[in-house]
Amino acid sequence: MKHIKTIANPKHNCINPKSGCDECRSSCQSACKTSCTVGNQVCEQKKKEQQ
Amino acid sequence: MSMHCFECLGEYFLYDIESGALHVVDRIVYDYLQGDISCYSKNQIDEVIDELQQLTDNGLLYTNPPQVPRQIKERVIKSLCLHVSHDCNLRCKYCFAGQGAYHGDRLNMSIDIALASIDFLIANSGTRHNLEVDFFGGEPLLNLDVLKKTVEYANAQGAIYNKQFLFTTTTNGLLLNKETSDYLNQTMENVVLSLDGRKSVNDELRVTAGNKGSYDLIVDKYRYFRSIRGNKSYYVRGTFTALNLDFCADVLHIADLGFDQISLEPVVLSKGDVLEIRQEHLQTIFRQYEILAKEYIERRQNGRWFSFFHFVLDLENSPCYKKKLSGCGAGVKYLAVAPNGDIYPCHQFVGEKEYCMGNVQSGVIDESIRDIFASTDLTTKPKCASCWAKYHCSGGCNANAIHFNNDISVPYEISCEIFKKRLECALYIYSKAHE
Numbered sequence: 263m264k265h266i267k268t269i270a271n272p273k274h275n276c277i278n279p280k281s282g283c284d285e286c287r288s289s290c291q292s293a294c295k296t297s298c299t300v301g302n303q304v305c306e307q308k309k310k311e312q313q
Numbered sequence: 314m315s316m317h318c319f320e321c322l323g324e325y326f327l328y329d330i331e332s333g334a335l336h337v338v339d340r341i342v343y344d345y346l347q348g349d350i351s352c353y354s355k356n357q358i359d360e361v362i363d364e365l366q367q368l369t370d371n372g373l374l375y376t377n378p379p380q381v382p383r384q385i386k387e388r389v390i391k392s393l394c395l396h397v398s399h400d401c402n403l404r405c406k407y408c409f410a411g412q413g414a415y416h417g418d419r420l421n422m423s424i425d426i427a428l429a430s431i432d433f434l435i436a437n438s439g440t441r442h443n444l445e446v447d448f449f450g451g452e453p454l455l456n457l458d459v460l461k462k463t464v465e466y467a468n469a470q471g472a473i474y475n476k477q478f479l480f481t482t483t484t485n486g487l488l489l490n491k492e493t494s495d496y497l498n499q500t501m502e503n504v505v506l507s508l509d510g511r512k513s514v515n516d517e518l519r520v521t522a523g524n525k526g527s528y529d530l531i532v533d534k535y536r537y538f539r540s541i542r543g544n545k546s547y548y549v550r551g552t553f554t555a556l557n558l559d560f561c562a563d564v565l566h567i568a569d570l571g572f573d574q575i576s577l578e579p580v581v582l583s584k585g586d587v588l589e590i591r592q593e594h595l596q597t598i599f600r601q602y603e604i605l606a607k608e609y610i611e612r613r614q615n616g617r618w619f620s621f622f623h624f625v626l627d628l629e630n631s632p633c634y635k636k637k638l639s640g641c642g643a644g645v646k647y648l649a650v651a652p653n654g655d656i657y658p659c660h661q662f663v664g665e666k667e668y669c670m671g672n673v674q675s676g677v678i679d680e681s682i683r684d685i686f687a688s689t690d691l692t693t694k695p696k697c698a699s700c701w702a703k704y705h706c707s708g709g710c711n712a713n714a715i716h717f718n719n720d721i722s723v724p725y726e727i728s729c730e731i732f733k734k735r736l737e738c739a740l741y742i743y744s745k746a747h748e
Contacts, residue, residue: 266368270335290659300640
């Protein structure tokens, strides 16, 4: 395309059977303690698939 | 609205809210989407319309939210913030915890309460394998012996019950020495080291009981810890206030000290405090994030790599929809335990009697308080419905919503505005790393 370049196409809200395992960290525990930052976490299932 | 079109550092972006697709666009697309087509030819506009239609047809723009029934949050606990000490050897002037004592007595957690907390967590963790314990305070190293015994006990119990404990310690660094650093390095999944940045900034607010600045007392200790930490997780974490709205210099100062995992958070204080972040500060703060984003890219390209917590973004591997709806889990999956064993929805509620949910020694939780948090998620916050950043903050911090608006469903607006600007910068950085 001439005017648009796609950088990421994650379809991040697709529902799959593995979603919702809840093994990921509580988002407040890492470094913030005063905000709720979920978007910068990585899904534990996807992490395992990559290993 | 199901997309967000924005400009950041002279470049233009289109972000599809539901799918998370990110597109770099030219000025014509940006202007078209803003309704300003006066200086473009019909041919140019037709091209833009055609390309936007292609994105839509391919599920990359204007995608719909998934149709899933609203889920009631499971009553399973996976994470405890363990206040092993309500005493502190610093008197930070912005401390939400009343200089460590949480507006109560200065006391340490007993070993009995600490071990009961681990039992409580395991007993309420259902089938969860990964469990988190954050040693917090006050200053947790003031109660190091209990901290160590708790780690030992949790690991032993974890082996019996098939639970993996992930520990974090948040420390102001004063009591760090070689032996303690080595211990934390070996046992902690994550270590958070508090420092606000430049010496003048840090020492204005992070002072000892004798009003002495803490910078010179901790920086070399942090450097030693960094030298042994390898590629394991840690953060040098600071706070910026109305006194250092030029906080970009503080992030870069921390990086220049040799630390490569950095977080700097806007202070959260009640209205009227001289240090609070106010609406009129926002434009300055936004500009600072842009300056930081530019420098961030420059340094990462030139061998001076560092990571800034709020610029970290992995669009392809982000958490599932359920996580994005439920957020941090405070009050439900994530609880805080005071030194006397009292349970609160999170560390920000500790000491507020009306939010005391029970005690780890009885193991009974007040479900009426838990219900408030369990019945709240992104879908129950009306203002969030139309927000483009909602899947990244999950509706924001519930403690802030309650403390500022007395309503868990109304997010704290200053935080929202700062969050959105940080996310735009993070998407800009992401585009540069993936183009």
